[in-house]
Amino acid sequence: MYAAVVRSFGAPPRFERFPAPTASGEHEILVDVLAAGLHPRVRSAADGSHYTSDGALPLVPGIDAVGRTPQGELLYFVAPDTGPGTMAERAVVDRRRAVTLPPGTDPVPMAAAMNPGMSSWVALRRRVSFRPGDSVLVLGATGGAGRLAVRIARQLGAGHVVGAGRDPRRLDLLKGLGADDVVALDGDDKDVAERLGRVAAEVDVVIDYVWGRPTEQAMRALLTARADRSRALAWIQIGSMAGQDITLPAALLRAANLTVLGSGQGSVSTAGIVAELPSLAAEIAAGTLAVDPLPMPLARVEQAWNTPAEPGRRIVLIP
Template sequence: MHAALVTSFDRPPQYTEVPDPEPGPDEVLVHVLAAGLHPRVRSGAAGTHYTSDGALPLVPGFDGVGRTEDGRRVFFAGLHAPRGSMAELVAVPAGRLVELPPGLDDVTIAAAMNPAMSAWLALRHRADLQPGESVLVLGATGNAGRLAVQLARHLGARRIVGAGRDATSLEVVHRLGADAIVPLTADDVAERLAREAADVDVVVDYVWGAPTEQALAAVTGARSDPAHLLRWVHVGATAGPTITLPAATLRKTNVQVSGSGQGSVSPEGMVGAITELATLLPQVRPAVDVVAVPLREVAAAWEARTASGTRVVLVP
């Protein structure tokens, strides 16, 4: 079969022939229809993701849409190197297959499911967002952040604040359902965060690093009731892998910091979230800009510059 193959962490995957996968016990052979080029996929192919073991070669790809040999259209996720989804065929554990209802095309699902899952796991499974609560999305201008805004609204959030660096994309976030937006590049960002998000119940954090330090100080320092629980869920680290957390922050406010990702959520929890989203996404109609690229052009797609908020999906 044809697949994308990573033979060096210093260059993009190359389109080549590799042996067909041989399904093991309890695995199902899936004909791949679409596979998203997500940040998670890029970091895995660069050997920088926290799950990487540094072994090469590998076929990149964490998830995808495919069709089983008995004709079912399915979504699958949680693949581990060296067997990824950027190939014509992949062997998937039967327990990780989620049958897809009609309503969205293969490419849209491949583009939306991964960022939607990160948002859904954080909001529903880690923070347990309840109707009437309020949310701050840090890093709201990317695909995942935009979907976090849409899904928070679907879950009944009373107030949603979106914060991000790109002013133009923030206007899109506002149109998608954010009640207030905060540019993280503003000189008075701390004051704006304190004013707009002082009493939020949940923070979904895609940025970490210095912006999180600033936001955490601004939000916890401005709460009208410091004892009211603030659930801060870390999902991504686009601004840096570490923060400095003053000890006093944890004593003067009731803040609960947790993470959401591989390891903090069980494989069964991941499958459960995908199953929920498979039904939910056709109702939400996710706003995702997608560029579909033939798998044979994977090297060019890997290095191409795309607009903020645009997802690349490879199609065998």
């Protein structure tokens, strides 16, 4: 079969012949891949920098996809932890990590939205006791996952949603997607802190896609502007677009009721993530949750890798 193949962590994958995988065990089947999203997580696995990377090469990237079984059933699936990924003509599906899609589902928007959607869907439903009426800040709300997080928070019953990000144009769009307020993460630290303190000081949950410096700023701004510092604030670490580390001053932690936790592979079991897939897939199939897909042929994977996709748009490779 043909696949995207990474032979060196310093170079993009190339479209090459690669041995087709074989299904083994009672839960595995081989499917034709119809669409696979080029998510940030796929890039980090393909350059060896993701925390789950074992450094083995060559590899076929791709963590999820929409595929068709030999019987014609349409599936969204998360790739097995070992073996070739989904950016190939065929892939192995473990049925326990798959959800059946209604016939006629368009594979491209589904492949684009499931991974970014999953980040906040799973975080709010599995990592915190999210209650209707709770107030949410999304840090990095201008990206694909962040934009969906705004919608998802609203859909899961948030009483107030604030979106924060850098890009002014995409920040403006968030109001139409369910954000009550938006905060620009630009200008000097004092301005950013003042803006965040004004509209987000009383949030119950932060969904954080950026980490690094913007998180340090936001944490200090929120915690010091809070009317009642003993009111709980859950800070859910999901992505690290702006940095891998933060400095968390001891006094800040002591002086507020802050819980910092993560959501992703590891902090949520695979079974826990998979249990959330059907409900999320139903929302995407119904058109309630969407990201803007940019379909490209798998044969042009090198070009896709080097195309700086506009945040909020998701490249989807079609074998």
